[in-house]
Amino acid sequence: MLDVRRLRLLRELHRLGTIAAVAQAFSYTPSAVSQQLSTLEREAGVPLVRHAGRRVELTPAGADLAARAESVLALLEEASAALAATRSELAGELRIGAFPTAVRTLLPSALVALGAAHPRLELLVTELDPAQVPDALRAGALDLALVHEYDYVPAEPDPALATEPLLIETIFLASAADRPASGDDALRQCAVLPWIAASPGTLCYLMAVRLCQAAGFTPRIRHHADDFATVLALVAAGQGVALVPELALPADPAGVVLTALAARRRTLIACRAGSAGHPAIAAGAAALRTAAGQYLAARTG
Amino acid sequence: MLDVRRLRLLRELHRLGTIAAVAQAFSYTPSAVSQQLSTLEREAGVPLVRHAGRRVELTPAGADLAARAESVLALLEEASAALAATRSELAGELRIGAFPTAVRTLLPSALVALGAAHPRLELLVTELDPAQVPDALRAGALDLALVHEYDYVPAEPDPALATEPLLIETIFLASAADRPASGDDALRQCAVLPWIAASPGTLCYLMAVRLCQAAGFTPRIRHHADDFATVLALVAAGQGVALVPELALPADPAGVVLTALAARRRTLIACRAGSAGHPAIAAGAAALRTAAGQYLAARTG
DNA sequence: ATCCAGCATTAGCTCAGCTTAAGTCCAAGC
DNA sequence: GCTTGGACTTAAGCTGAGCTAATGCTGGAT
Numbered sequence: 001m002l003d004v005r006r007l008r009l010l011r012e013l014h015r016l017g018t019i020a021a022v023a024q025a026f027s028y029t030p031s032a033v034s035q036q037l038s039t040l041e042r043e044a045g046v047p048l049v050r051h052a053g054r055r056v057e058l059t060p061a062g063a064d065l066a067a068r069a070e071s072v073l074a075l076l077e078e079a080s081a082a083l084a085a086t087r088s089e090l091a092g093e094l095r096i097g098a099f100p101t102a103v104r105t106l107l108p109s110a111l112v113a114l115g116a117a118h119p120r121l122e123l124l125v126t127e128l129d130p131a132q133v134p135d136a137l138r139a140g141a142l143d144l145a146l147v148h149e150y151d152y153v154p155a156e157p158d159p160a161l162a163t164e165p166l167l168i169e170t171i172f173l174a175s176a177a178d179r180p181a182s183g184d185d186a187l188r189q190c191a192v193l194p195w196i197a198a199s200p201g202t203l204c205y206l207m208a209v210r211l212c213q214a215a216g217f218t219p220r221i222r223h224h225a226d227d228f229a230t231v232l233a234l235v236a237a238g239q240g241v242a243l244v245p246e247l248a249l250p251a252d253p254a255g256v257v258l259t260a261l262a263a264r265r266r267t268l269i270a271c272r273a274g275s276a277g278h279p280a281i282a283a284g285a286a287a288l289r290t291a292a293g294q295y296l297a298a299r300t301g
Numbered sequence: 302m303l304d305v306r307r308l309r310l311l312r313e314l315h316r317l318g319t320i321a322a323v324a325q326a327f328s329y330t331p332s333a334v335s336q337q338l339s340t341l342e343r344e345a346g347v348p349l350v351r352h353a354g355r356r357v358e359l360t361p362a363g364a365d366l367a368a369r370a371e372s373v374l375a376l377l378e379e380a381s382a383a384l385a386a387t388r389s390e391l392a393g394e395l396r397i398g399a400f401p402t403a404v405r406t407l408l409p410s411a412l413v414a415l416g417a418a419h420p421r422l423e424l425l426v427t428e429l430d431p432a433q434v435p436d437a438l439r440a441g442a443l444d445l446a447l448v449h450e451y452d453y454v455p456a457e458p459d460p461a462l463a464t465e466p467l468l469i470e471t472i473f474l475a476s477a478a479d480r481p482a483s484g485d486d487a488l489r490q491c492a493v494l495p496w497i498a499a500s501p502g503t504l505c506y507l508m509a510v511r512l513c514q515a516a517g518f519t520p521r522i523r524h525h526a527d528d529f530a531t532v533l534a535l536v537a538a539g540q541g542v543a544l545v546p547e548l549a550l551p552a553d554p555a556g557v558v559l560t561a562l563a564a565r566r567r568t569l570i571a572c573r574a575g576s577a578g579h580p581a582i583a584a585g586a587a588a589l590r591t592a593a594g595q596y597l598a599a600r601t602g
Numbered sequence: 603a604t605c606c607a608g609c610a611t612t613a614g615c616t617c618a619g620c621t622t623a624a625g626t627c628c629a630a631g632c
Numbered sequence: 633g634c635t636t637g638g639a640c641t642t643a644a645g646c647t648g649a650g651c652t653a654a655t656g657c658t659g660g661a662t
Contacts, residue, residue, distance in 0.1 A: 001441070002377050004305045020608060032651055034610065039650090044384045045393065054608055054659050061387045068380040072373055076303050079369040083345045086362045092346070140302070321639060333620055335641060340619090355628045355639050 004076070006040040007069035009033055010048065010058075011160070012138065014066035018055050025139040070159050070273075077274030085279050090118040094280045097126045097133055097145035101228060101248045102267070106146070106295060110287040117287075121280055129202045129226075134158055137272055144284045149266040150207040162276050163268040164285065167292045169246035171211070171265055172258040174231070176238045179259050184215050186259040191217035194240035198226045208243045211263055232256055247295070267292075305377070307341040308370035310334055311349065311359075312461070313439065315367035319356050326440040371460050371574075378575030386580050391419040395581045398427045398434055398446035400504075402529060402549045403568070407447075407596060411588040418588075422581055430503045430527075435459055438573055445585045450567040451508040463577050464569040465586065468593045470547035472512075472566055473559040475532070477539045480560050485516050487560040492518035495541035499527045509544050512564055533557055548596070568593075 012022045019037070023030040041048045048062035058066060084092075094114075098107055103125065111123055128136065130147040137145055138160050146166065173179070175193075179186040191212075197219070198204035204226070212219040222240055225231045228248035235242050236255035245265045249258070269285050276282065313323045320338070324331040342349045349363035359367060385393075395415075399408055404426065412424055429437065431448040438446055439461050447467065474480070476494075480487040492513075498520070499505035505527070513520040523541055526532045529549035536543050537556035546566045550559070570586050577583065 001305070001309075001374075002380055004302070004377070007380075008302075018608070029652055030609070031611080031653080035650075038610090046384050046387050051609085051658095056609075061384060064383060064387075065380060068376065068383065072376045072380070073302075075369065075373045075376065076305070079303055079308075079366060079373070082365060082369065083347050083362065086347050086365075319639070320641095330621060331640070332622080332642085336619075339641085352627090352640080357640075 002043065003040065004069075004072060006036050007065070008073060009036050010040060010062065011066045011069045011073065013037065013049065013056070014058055014063060015138075015158075015160075016135070017057070025135050067159075073160070074272075074274035077272050078277060081275055081278035081281070085277065087279075089120055090280050090283060091120040092280065093122045093124055093143075094284050095124045095126065095141065095143045096284060097128050097136055097142040099130050099146060099148070100127050100226065101245070102146050103127050105247050106288060106291045109294060110284075110291040113290065114284060114287045118280070118283060121283075129204075131201065131203050133270060134161060137161055137270060140272075143271060143275065143278075144281050144288075145270050146288070147268050147270050148203055148207075149268060150203070150210070151263050160273050161270050162273045163270045164276075166267045166269050166288060167247075167296065169265045169267070171207075171261050171263045172244050172246065172249065173241060173261055174235045174244045174253075174256050174258055175241040176235055176255065176257065178257050182259060183262055187212065187215045187261060188217070190219075190241045191215075192220075194222035195219040196223040196225060196231050196234050196240045196242040197221045198231075199224050202226065204243075207265075211243060211261075303344065304341065305370075305373060307337050308366070309374060310337050311341060311363065312367045312370045312374065314338065314350070314357070315359055315364060316439075316459075316461075317436070318358070326436055368460075374461070375573075375575040378573050379578060382576050382579035382582070386578065388580070391581050391584060392421040393581065394423045394425055394444075395585050396425045396427065396442065396444045397585060398429050398437055398443040400431050400447060400449070401428050401527065402546070403447050404428050406548050407589060407592045410595060411585075411592040414591065415585060415588045419581075419584060422584075430505075432502065432504045434571060435462060438462055438571060441573075444572060444576065444579075445582050445589075446571050447589070448569050448571050449504055449508075450569060451504070451511070452564050461574050462571050463574045464571045465577075467568045467570050467589060468597065470566045470568070472508075472562050472564045473545050473547065473550065474542060474562055475536045475545045475554075475557050475559055476542040477536055477557065479558050483560060484563055488513065488516045488562060489518070491520075491542045492516075493521075495523035496520040497524040497526060497532050497535050497541045497543040498522045499532075500525050503527065505544075508566075512544060512562075 009022055009026070012025055013019065016022050016025065019033050020030045023033045026033070037049060044061075044065065046061045047059050048065060049056045050059055096107070107125065111125070114121065114123060126142060133142070133145045133147045136142040147163070173186050173190065175190065179189060181189055195208070197208040208219060223234055225234060228244055229250070231242045231244065232250070232253060234240065243261075244258070269288055271281050271285070276285070310323055310327070313326055314320065317323050317326065320334050321331045324334045327334070338350060345362075345366065347362045348360050349366060350357045351360055397408070408426065412426070415422065415424060427443060434443070434446045434448045437443040448464070474487050474491065476491065480490060482490055496509070498509040509520060524535055526535060529545055530551070532543045532545065533551070533554060535541065544562075545559070570589055572582050572586070577586070
């Protein structure tokens, strides 16, 4: 009988590409992962990984096994969800991961509603960049998370995860001076100005670069700030221009001129494949949908 | 993440009904099974088993989980089969279980053909009563087995096993004296005679009793013998009458009069669900089909 | 040519999970 | 009613799987 724990490691290796990354995802040492994969390979009787330069890659047999592992893990996830659904009361932990902006805007009301409806449910919130969310979900560090999809940063489909659209926002160009042009013309006017963007490696950073590139230039990024309040303060101080999603805007963005762009940011709810039926996860997702609805109503109303 | 080893114990408990039987099936002590199930229940957070008198039974949640475990285990079995299929040569063990008659008739030629075609395949044959086959397959003690289905002993469908018809035999009434009547009338003529049957608890024993009961009487079983050669010798010695399937008959059944009955014995090939694609198991099944074909050709030719 | 990121290997330790043994409870039999 | 026996549970102890830490090795980058 194939060991499911080892299959899980193989699946992660399939995606992450290096043993060290798998080890990090599971809080193991690379040695442990290497040993477990060696054992799996011995049991399988077929080479599953092979050396490719100084990293490793899956053989066709390994890739096939990883795909099958995906199905097995999804079934187990469903079984867990079914068990939790038979419990009369929601209890245990619900680990939620979200990007900083959401933690400040959408999450509070969702957490209050969840806590009131399910007092025995322990809500654990982790603030993290959406780029880290898929790994954290897959490794079991999170149960429910919010991720983004930008127009020029397509989220690659992941069979281990289930997603559901939550809300769509407009992206604004924030600058200190008034811009006569609108939309992408305004963007092009900023080609020679200094830019303020998030840290390299984050989704927001990538979004800013790609969006500018699509407009025909590469932004000269002078300042890096992940917090949009800081970003807006820098913009107001005349330090450069920036791209800011609707959700990050305060009620009165003083000293900042906002120009709506054609680009959109889509926020999704994500969980592990098979776990959407878990009552705590379903309740969490519902609370987030309600919070998003309230937010949209407040904006448009 | 639910532990698949523990789920397997739960699945067996679902079928076998007692912890002691599960322990026996896996060569564990009842204590070990009890502890593992307790752990599973604690992890599940829902009662899975409850006491019913001095045994235990599954709760609805437990039964549901056991059904899900069935799917998971079948997927894992398929994954193993797919791995084995990528190996260029068939190697490893193939554990075959069969009833004594088949071991002497069908198996030898099948084993010779298999051994010649796949020299690195280790063939391990176990002689056992068909009644024990399902448990042995499910517990992983066998990979491939032959089982029977009699007209009056329906094999209950088992989601954990896959079966395939192999051959259909006539059942004969064996007696020392000539019987003028044919078919079931001959059977009824033997209502008052002493009977020779297999050991209680075996499928053949059950078949004999049920068949006679269907003919309107309960057989007075004087001798018990599992070996059909012995049975025929006892019949020839005038010790009683017996029911013998076609496959068990020697070329020249001296001193015994055989009357064909309407009842049939269907022999099936069985393996674990999901393992039919395993190349060694597929090769074994193919060899058995060939052997059965040769047998039928020799009988009819 | 040198450095270093990344994987393999070894030794050693910890804990999950097994067995043995004792205890509890229920059903059947004298 | 009491006893006997079977089935499950609990407690204690032991073994091995599987982890960490440390070291060595190799291929690509500077």
